[in-house]
Amino acid sequence: xxxxxxxxxxxxxxxxxxxxxxxxxxxxxxxxxxxxxxxxxxxxxxxxxxxxxxxxxxxxxxxxxxxxxxxxxxxxxxxxxxxxxxxxxxxxxxxxxxxxxxxxxxxxxxxxxxxxxxxxxxxxxxxxxxxxxxxxxxxxxxxxxxxxxxxxxxxxxxxxxxxxxxxxxxxxxxxxxxxxxxxxxxxxxxxxxxxxxxxxxxxxxxxxxxxxxxxxxxxxxxxxxxxxxxxxxxxxxxxxxxxxxxxxxxxxxxxxxxxxxxxxxxxxxxxxxxxxxxxxxxxxxxxxxxxxxxxxxxxxxxxxxxxxxxxxxxxxxxxxxxxxxxxxxxxxxxxxxxxxxxxxxxxxxxxxxxxxxxxxxxxxxxxxxxxxxxxxxxxxxxxxxxxxxxxxxxxxxxxxxxxxxxxxxxxxxxxxxxxxxxxxxxxxxxxxxxxxxxxxxxxx
Amino acid sequence: xxxxxxxxxxxxxxxxxxxxxxxxxxxxxxxxxxxxxxxxxxxxxxxxxxxxxxxxxxxxxxxxxxxxxxxxxxxxxxxxxxxxxxxxxxxxxxxxxxxxxxxxxxxxxxxxxxxxxxxxxxxxxxxxxxxxxxxxxxxxxxxxxxxxxxxxxxxxxxxxxxxxxxxxxxxxxxxxxxxxxxxxxxxxxxxxxxxxxxxxxxxxxxxxxxxxxxxxxxxxxxxxxxxxxxxxxxxxxxxxxxxxxxxxxxxxxxxxxxxxxxxxxxxxxxxxxxxxxxxxxxxxxxxxxxxxxxxxxxxxxxxxxxxxxxxxxxxxxxxxxxxxxxxxxxxxxxxxxxxxxxxxxxxxxxxxxxxxxxxxxxxxxxxxxxxxxxxxxxxxxxxxxxxxxxxxxxxxxxxxxxxxxxxxxxxxxxxxxxxxxxxxxxxxxxxxxxxxxxxxxxxxxxxxxxxxxxxxxxxxxxxxxxxxxxxxxxxxxxxxxxxxxxxxxxxxxxxxxxxxxxxxxxxxxxxxxxxxxxxxxxxxxxxxxxxxxxxxxxxxxxxxxxxxx
Numbered sequence: 003x004x005x006x007x008x009x010x011x012x013x014x015x016x017x018x019x020x021x022x023x024x025x026x027x028x029x030x031x032x033x034x035x036x037x038x039x040x041x042x043x044x045x046x047x048x049x050x051x052x053x054x055x056x057x058x059x060x061x062x063x064x065x066x067x068x069x070x071x072x073x074x075x076x077x078x079x080x081x082x083x084x085x086x087x088x089x090x091x092x093x094x095x096x097x098x099x100x101x102x103x104x105x106x107x108x109x110x111x112x113x114x115x116x117x118x119x120x121x122x123x124x125x126x127x128x129x130x131x132x133x134x135x136x137x138x139x140x141x142x143x144x145x146x147x148x149x150x151x152x153x154x155x156x157x158x159x160x161x162x163x164x165x166x167x168x169x170x171x172x173x174x175x176x177x178x179x180x181x182x183x184x185x186x187x188x189x190x191x192x193x194x195x196x197x198x199x200x201x202x203x204x205x206x207x208x209x210x211x212x213x214x215x216x217x218x219x220x221x222x223x224x225x226x227x228x229x230x231x232x233x234x235x236x237x238x239x240x241x242x243x244x245x246x247x248x249x250x251x252x253x254x255x256x257x258x259x260x261x262x263x264x265x266x267x268x269x270x271x272x273x274x275x276x277x278x279x280x281x282x283x284x285x286x287x288x289x290x291x292x293x294x295x296x297x298x299x300x301x302x303x304x305x306x307x308x309x310x311x312x313x314x315x316x317x318x319x320x321x322x323x324x325x326x327x328x329x330x331x332x333x334x335x336x337x338x339x340x341x342x343x344x345x346x347x348x349x350x351x352x353x354x355x356x357x358x359x360x361x362x363x364x365x366x367x368x369x370x371x372x373x374x375x376x377x378x379x380x381x382x383x384x385x386x387x388x389x390x391x392x393x394x395x396x397x398x399x400x401x402x403x404x405x406x407x408x409x410x411x412x413x414x415x416x417x418x419x420x421x422x423x424x425x426x427x428x429x430x431x432x433x434x435x436x437x438x439x440x441x442x443x444x445x446x
Numbered sequence: 447x448x449x450x451x452x453x454x455x456x457x458x459x460x461x462x463x464x465x466x467x468x469x470x471x472x473x474x475x476x477x478x479x480x481x482x483x484x485x486x487x488x489x490x491x492x493x494x495x496x497x498x499x500x501x502x503x504x505x506x507x508x509x510x511x512x513x514x515x516x517x518x519x520x521x522x523x524x525x526x527x528x529x530x531x532x533x534x535x536x537x538x539x540x541x542x543x544x545x546x547x548x549x550x551x552x553x554x555x556x557x558x559x560x561x562x563x564x565x566x567x568x569x570x571x572x573x574x575x576x577x578x579x580x581x582x583x584x585x586x587x588x589x590x591x592x593x594x595x596x597x598x599x600x601x602x603x604x605x606x607x608x609x610x611x612x613x614x615x616x617x618x619x620x621x622x623x624x625x626x627x628x629x630x631x632x633x634x635x636x637x638x639x640x641x642x643x644x645x646x647x648x649x650x651x652x653x654x655x656x657x658x659x660x661x662x663x664x665x666x667x668x669x670x671x672x673x674x675x676x677x678x679x680x681x682x683x684x685x686x687x688x689x690x691x692x693x694x695x696x697x698x699x700x701x702x703x704x705x706x707x708x709x710x711x712x713x714x715x716x717x718x719x720x721x722x723x724x725x726x727x728x729x730x731x732x733x734x735x736x737x738x739x740x741x742x743x744x745x746x747x748x749x750x751x752x753x754x755x756x757x758x759x760x761x762x763x764x765x766x767x768x769x770x771x772x773x774x775x776x777x778x779x780x781x782x783x784x785x786x787x788x789x790x791x792x793x794x795x796x797x798x799x800x801x802x803x804x805x806x807x808x809x810x811x812x813x814x815x816x817x818x819x820x821x822x823x824x825x826x827x828x829x830x831x832x833x834x835x836x837x838x839x840x841x842x843x844x845x846x847x848x849x850x851x852x853x854x855x856x857x858x859x860x861x862x863x864x865x866x867x868x869x870x871x872x873x874x875x876x877x878x879x880x881x882x883x884x885x886x887x888x889x890x891x892x893x894x895x896x897x898x899x900x901x902x903x904x905x906x907x908x909x910x911x912x913x914x915x916x917x918x919x920x921x922x923x924x925x926x927x928x929x930x931x932x933x934x935x936x937x938x939x940x941x942x943x944x945x946x947x948x949x950x951x952x953x954x955x956x957x958x959x960x961x962x963x964x965x966x967x968x969x970x971x972x973x974x975x976x977x978x979x980x981x982x983x984x985x986x987x988x989x990x991x992x993x994x995x
Contacts, residue, residue, distance in 0.1 A: 040966055042771045046581040048863060050553060050574065056476075069534070070477045073557070089479060095530045095616060129581070147773035149966040179774040185782075190774075254633060255671040255678060258994060262676030272995060361777075364902045366913060366933060369678060370992040374911050374933070376904045397902070397909055397935065403994045440988060441935050443909035444780070 004035040004053040004154070005121075008168040011158035014057065014075050019160055021084040024061035024091060028103050028161040030295070031057050035154045039128040042147040044136045049128065059087040065100040066091050099319040103161035107299045113169050114289035117197035120172035123152045131203035135178055138204065144211050148178035152198065159297055169291040174198045177419065178207050179379060180214040181446070187392070188446050189213025190359055190379035192235065192419035194426070196289060213358060213380035220392040222442055223383060229354035229410065230437040231347050231384070236357045236377075238418035238427040240402040243363070244371055245279070245305060245335050245425065249314035253324065258371040258403060259311065268311050273406035275309040281332035287417050288426035290333035298330045305332065332425070339415030339430030347413050347433050349387040354433070356382040356389060360398070361421050371401045376443055378421070395446075396439035408435045478537040483519045483608040487539075489598070489646065489656045496648035498561045499543045502568035504650065508545035508575070510588060511568070512649035512818060515541045515559075516860035519642040521608060525619040526635045527627065533612065542860040543568045547575035549585025551841075553863040589843035589851045591820055593652020599814025600658040602807060603691030607640045607662055610692050618695070622721040626668050629725025632678075636666040636721070639687075639960065641972075645817075653819040661810055661972055662694050663687035663960045664717050670728035679731035679930070681724045682915055684708070684749045684897050685715045687960040687972065689810045703953075706882065707918050707925060708896060710749065712955050713808065727916060727928075734928040737917070739989045743892035743946070744934060744982045745885050750914050751873070752957025752975035753898040758938040759793075759800055760871040760975065762907035763827050764964075765836040769845070775966050777905025780938070781833055786846075791833045794942030799874040800828035802837060804853055809870045809974035810958045817864040820853035827871060831942075839866045858969040865965060872956075872976035876948035882979045885947050892920035893932060893987065898957065900933060911935045913990070931991040941982060949978035 006014070011031050018029045033055035040048045058071045061084065068090025072083040131150050139146035156170040177192040191209035195201050232240075244258070252259035252266040259267045282302040283290045292300055296318070304312035313329060321328035348356065358380030366372040377395045384390065413431035420427070496513045503511040517539045524532040540557035541564060552575025556567040579585075619636045626634045643659040665683040672678070688694050697716035702709050708723050709716070746754070761767065762779040770778055785791035804811050804822035815821050818840050826834050840851040857864035886894060897915025904910075917929040936944075958974035 038967065042773055043583075043769070045583045046578060047771060048551070048553070049578060050863075052555070052861070072476060086477075086479065090477070093479075093612070094533060097531065098529055099531070125577070132581075145770060145773075147770060149774055151967065177774055181770070181773060181778075254669075255673055255676070256633065256669045260676055260678070262674070264673055267995065270995070361905055362902045364900050366900045366911075366990045367931070367992065368680070370994045372990055372992050374900065374902045376902070376909065378905055395904060395909075397904075397911060399911075399988065399990065401992055401994060404992065441909060441911075441986075443904040444937070445777075445904035445906035445908050 004033040004055055005156050015160035018080040021081045024088050026062045026103050026162055028060045030159045032157050038151040039132050040149045041132045044140050044145055046132055059084050061087040061091045063091050065096040066094045067100055068094055101318045103163045104165050104297045105163045106165045109292040109299050113292050115171035117172045120198040121154050134204040135207040139180055142211055143183050144180045144214050146180055150176045165297045167293045167297055172196055174201055178210045180210040182214050182218055187214040187218035188379045194419045217380050217392040220394045222394045225439045225441050227436040227438055229435045231356045231433050233358050234416045234418035234429050234431050235359045237432050238429045239360045239420045242423045242425050244402045247314045249316045250320040271309050272311050273309045274409040277306050277309050277406050278338040279306040279335055280304045281335055285336055287428040288334040294330045300330050334426040336428045340412040342411055342413045344431050347411055348384055351384045354384040359421050371403050374399045395443040397441045399440045400438050405434050410435050478535050480535050492646040493654050498564045499568040502565035503545045503572055506569050506572040508547045508572050510546040510650055513543050514860050515646040517644040521640040523615050524637045527623055530616055540860040543571045545571045545575050546586050547572045548579035550575045550579030550582050555861040586841050587844045589840045591651050596654045598656040601660045603660050604693040605691040607692040622717050626721040626725035629722055630670050630729030631668040631725040632671045633669040634666055639663040647819050649819045655815045660691055661689050666721055668724045668728045672732045679728050681728035684720050686957045688808055689812050690808050730928055731930050734930040736931045736991050737929045737989050741984045742987045743889045744985045745894045746980050747896040748955040748977045749897050749957055750895045751977045753901055754912055755975040757903045760868045763836050765838050765842050766866045776964050780906045780908050786833050792831050793828050793833045794831045795945055796830050797945045798828055798831045798942050802827050802869045802871050804869045806870050810972035811870040816853040816855045817857050818855040820851045822853040856971055862969050867971040868973045870974045875951040875954045875978040880950050882949055885981045886920055887923040889920045890922055894918040894920055908937050931989045933990050934985045934987050936985055944982045946983040947981040953978035
């Protein structure tokens, strides 16, 4: 039942909407089928599947809004949930920022988010992926811990102004950590794909095993400013933090994009001119739904062009206050890369640090977008174009704005899995000078 | 889910449509009317449902079964400046069934509460257990647990917050916003988050346990702006989320600690007073002195120290982390079993005594019984500075040679499988009579830190960095004025060995995490951490100010 077709979803939504007596009504239907397998200590710890379909109704009387949800779809249940949302709306205080439902929008071409191969994943596939990770690890005296989650989902919305939108999506996320049994080495690798045929758990696991073995018995380097080569995951975990370019916060004077004396930094150079970042729902690498959950159409648009802030994101309410068109928040980000491979960049480095990924990244100062966090699962010292030896992890205190002003080289771009974020990014490996490591960590 | 993520969630709710997808994704359940939250399900009905599951699983070959029938209620009210942004009431009701079959765990859950659906879920759990058992390296060893028969436990609250009219809550938050803005705040978001867990647990050990748990978190986030310079500063609430009813918001004179640079709160919270001072302090921060980096003696208020305890003591003493079950996500722990076995690992110096306690009245982690039917208690984790114990559940007890679980099992919802989660972990007060003034008096060059701020720690819990809300310079035993741009860095063992004094019991207060995340897929847990104000000597302080553009 979880994945309804466009027609099936529309039929349920139309029926629900037919019960509405409010000034305005929006109905949505979201369904997800998820499967997962988790393993640790070279053994499967948990595995499961779950299915969830939810119908949501938002009714409004003037600027009073009520929302109710239900997971039963017979006529009586549909009528009940519409009535409940109307009762809640009558009880709610007015929300001065309430926006009326949108009329039908035009969405660009067909979404690229669905993969039949992913739709057909079985529990046996998951068990095999775990086995492909555990077996090679055990053979190398390494302990594996990993997690694979696959999902199939659909979203549909309909409102009383006639707007209807539908999209379905698949995804697979695989992360694996390999630790050497002497406790001195740790490696991590991860892949995120829409199409499971692009995932090979054994290959990904091998990267993590190699990193674990290479990172044994790390030496300590003095903290300080270093040239760093950030693998795509590490780069993505910092770059993602500057992409929430919220116009309202900038206009209100409480953002890194706010200017002295008022106004925002739109049109100003923020980072190195080689930095180009855009969002595009039809990207082949990081596809996303062509509409966001209020029905607004997403478009391909520049975020940073030649180092200059191209534009900010406006919710519909703030857009009316500023007399501009609303700009949906990005569903993905693509940063243009160069041609250098990771090996090329290492070869071209006299002294530097190679970072696999960052961890526990938290904001320190929103004014300058300063963040702190640590390197994890594979940090190496580079000298005269070669990886010399593994080094102990560092804590950094750095801002992605400062980092992208200290850009040396952009490598080839790839789909990155971040340690802690949700946004899908296609982003290059990159070499950065003067990256600030402020202390050492003994953590492996 | 950390606080930050929760704020993002509530922010998402500004548009009603966003919440439609937001609620189910968070596993919070379905939106309901506020009145429905006051309805109660008859324990006799829950017992009948539980028996269907226990019998169905047994008939399919389960050697152990537990059933959790849960009704989870959430209410949140979010305002900014003079506007109500969002009011949400949700309910999630269903059953989670966990079994052991062929020596392996299996779990299945359903929100369909008829006998057939319950029996099917139990059978699915057994099938999954049998499938998983084929990949096992060793069978599950469950510590013995006696059945308690039919028992109940209720959080000792004075006023059910769900019974308080919405208008009263909205008025409180809008008044809080107004007084903060009068004092100097340019923007403020304030919120009230309420939780009621009505949990029923039954197992083949012969327990039928009905529990009623309440939590409350009032909070605000203030920003003050200096347009001319383009600078802004923030000041967040000093409240603690608590395992209490609405009485938490009714502070009496004895609940306030005055005389220091700001009012602090003990047991109950005056949100209005904190916001009044918060507005003034956010503005004062704009012109405060930027800290000179270097070594300082730190005097840490419990509203700040709870988070350092949580990250540097709570997480590394979780036995599942120590054993490697969280290696791929949250990480492992530097407190390896050999350190515990040695009985002489100096986690801290002799002043440092840290206890785990799931019985502490008013705390977030207080329950009568955990989510695998173990009666909760209190035990030492660090005794006179030495690591003496961890946090353990039934299938881990044998690893430490324990004959019983410590009752640390928890699941955020009926739909998720229970696993080892942190109990309340607290620093014990100093045994000698000592006030905060006594602590400050002895400091030549130091910083007094109030409120929690930025936090980050590595995956084995060695190296950490913490910020705060309010920083005051201490010079020659006296508070010399406000500082900003302060963060301190240390190593867990070094830090707890630099402990130089703990105020006595009269200063003991709780702080806490409303939504601590762990596991894959991640689950949220609420946990309190108590302490009295504590001094640490010679800690490395950095200056966090930078320039961009």
